[in-house]
Amino acid sequence: MPTTPGREAAGPAPAAPGDGPFLSVTDLRVRFTTEDGPVRAVDGLSFTLERGRTLGIVGESGSGKSVTSLAILGLHDPRTTTVSGRIRLGGREVTGARERDLERLRGNTMSMIFQDPLTALSPYHTIGRQIAEPYRKHTGASKRAARERAVEMLAKVGIPRPRLRAGDYPHQFSGGMRQRAMIAMALVCDPGLLIADEPTTALDVTVQAQILDLLGELQQESGTAIVLITHDLGVVAGAADNILVMYAGRAVERGSAAEVLGAPRHPYTWGLLRSTPDLDSDPDEPLRPIPGTPPSLLAPPPGCPFHPRCAFPPRVAGGPGRCSAERPELPEGRGAACHLTADQQRAGWSAEAGRAGATGSASVPVPADGGADLLRKEGDR
Numbered sequence: 384m385p386t387t388p389g390r391e392a393a394g395p396a397p398a399a400p401g402d403g404p405f406l407s408v409t410d411l412r413v414r415f416t417t418e419d420g421p422v423r424a425v426d427g428l429s430f431t432l433e434r435g436r437t438l439g440i441v442g443e444s445g446s447g448k449s450v451t452s453l454a455i456l457g458l459h460d461p462r463t464t465t466v467s468g469r470i471r472l473g474g475r476e477v478t479g480a481r482e483r484d485l486e487r488l489r490g491n492t493m494s495m496i497f498q499d500p501l502t503a504l505s506p507y508h509t510i511g512r513q514i515a516e517p518y519r520k521h522t523g524a525s526k527r528a529a530r531e532r533a534v535e536m537l538a539k540v541g542i543p544r545p546r547l548r549a550g551d552y553p554h555q556f557s558g559g560m561r562q563r564a565m566i567a568m569a570l571v572c573d574p575g576l577l578i579a580d581e582p583t584t585a586l587d588v589t590v591q592a593q594i595l596d597l598l599g600e601l602q603q604e605s606g607t608a609i610v611l612i613t614h615d616l617g618v619v620a621g622a623a624d625n626i627l628v629m630y631a632g633r634a635v636e637r638g639s640a641a642e643v644l645g646a647p648r649h650p651y652t653w654g655l656l657r658s659t660p661d662l663d664s665d666p667d668e669p670l671r672p673i674p675g676t677p678p679s680l681l682a683p684p685p686g687c688p689f690h691p692r693c694a695f696p697p698r699v700a701g702g703p704g705r706c707s708a709e710r711p712e713l714p715e716g717r718g719a720a721c722h723l724t725a726d727q728q729r730a731g732w733s734a735e736a737g738r739a740g741a742t743g744s745a746s747v748p749v750p751a752d753g754g755a756d757l758l759r760k761e762g763d764r
């Protein structure tokens with residue numbers, strides 16, 4: 384499990400007086416109408432992101448990460464999808480914007496890269512043309528200037544002999560190079576916001592690290608705000624400033640990367656960390672997957688949506704029935720949506736890490752009793 388977050392920065396960058404955050408999402412709800420009934424894929428999600436910062440959104444498959452990114456880009460089909468809440472980008476309202484305005488924003492102000500570049504790249508056009516076209520469309524540059532810009536972008540993302548390779552078709556590129564080409568395409572108009580949805584999932588570990596490094600370098604140059612979406616806490620460990628953990632369409636924990644990875648507070652985050660390998664893991668020690676499966680969003684469980692998979696309801700003040708009846712809210716700022724007390728949440732990871740024989744984070748020493756005492760119910764002591 385990742386225990387040493389790579390970025391030191393905690394909390395958002397200071398904004399100039401009067402500046403709001405670059406991206407702000409407030410009470411986002413996305414509901415699909417299906418034959419089986421309404422699917423509440425995102426259910427009251429709020430977060431903010433500043434320029435030059437990376438927010439990691441983490442959660443198992445089906446937790447609503449991609450649906451969130453498509454909502455920000457305004458890409459849901461209005462015939463089958465109801466989107467409510469508020470999305471503001473660079474001081475402009477995205478929710479309710481006309482399709483024509485959204486098209487202008489996409490590529491120009493906000494852009495996206497996906498897990499599989501082949502779904503985004505056309506097999507029939509050269510890589511160079513596919514990078515040049517959006518540049519021409521959004522800036523009105525000449526064909527020649529756009530071609531030059533495409534070559535410049537390919538060089539920037541580390542494609543060797545970029546002028547020559549601009550004439551290649553996607554199938555002539557390796558998986559890692561295709562992902563680099565897609566990053567070039569996404570950043571060609573210098574968008575303020577880049578949404579990277581599982582950008583490295585299809586790549587081997589070495590190429591994964593190269594792509595994340597590249598995103599970090601490009602961000603340093605241009606101050607892009609990045610939403611990095613992944614099911615893999617190892618990916619956000621070195622790349623994100625802040626982390627939002629999602630479960631069943633809701634945010635269940637939020638904090639700086641150092642806080643969430645070093646001293647996680649939500650039992651679901653503990654489970655994610657326990658099931659994530661890292662370089663320090665003992666290869667002989669089995670990873671411990673979270674038992675059970677994520678709930679159906681057609682009929683999510685009442686109360687805390689994690690309760691059918693959680694081992695901690697008996698520790699909650701008021702008894703386990705509270706977890707299945709009362710939905711815990713995520714507090715503002717650093718925190719977790721869980722009925723355990725703040726002390727129990729703090730002690731919980733120490734106990735978990737102690738049980739797993741893990742080292743924990745340098746900032747979270749594992750108590751001699753593994754923190755178990757704090758997790759005990761009042762009556763147990």
Ligand SMILES: Nc1ncnc2c1ncn2[C@@H]1O[C@H](COP(=O)(O)OP(=O)(O)O)[C@@H](O)[C@H]1O
Nearest residue numbers: 415422424443444445446447448449450451680
């Ligand atoms: N167009 C759709 N119609 C109905 N349900 C959908 C649609 N798109 C996504 N969902 C459901 O929404 C939930 C969240 O999906 P998604 O955001 O893709 O998850 P992930 O976190 O893996 O990216 C899933 O249960 C998925 O089945």
Ligand code: SF4
Nearest residue numbers: 687690693706721722
């Ligand atoms: S509220 Fe209850 S079920 Fe939900 S995570 Fe906390 S202890 Fe577990």
Ligand SMILES: [Mg+2]
Nearest residue numbers: 448449450580
């Ligand atoms: Mg997804």
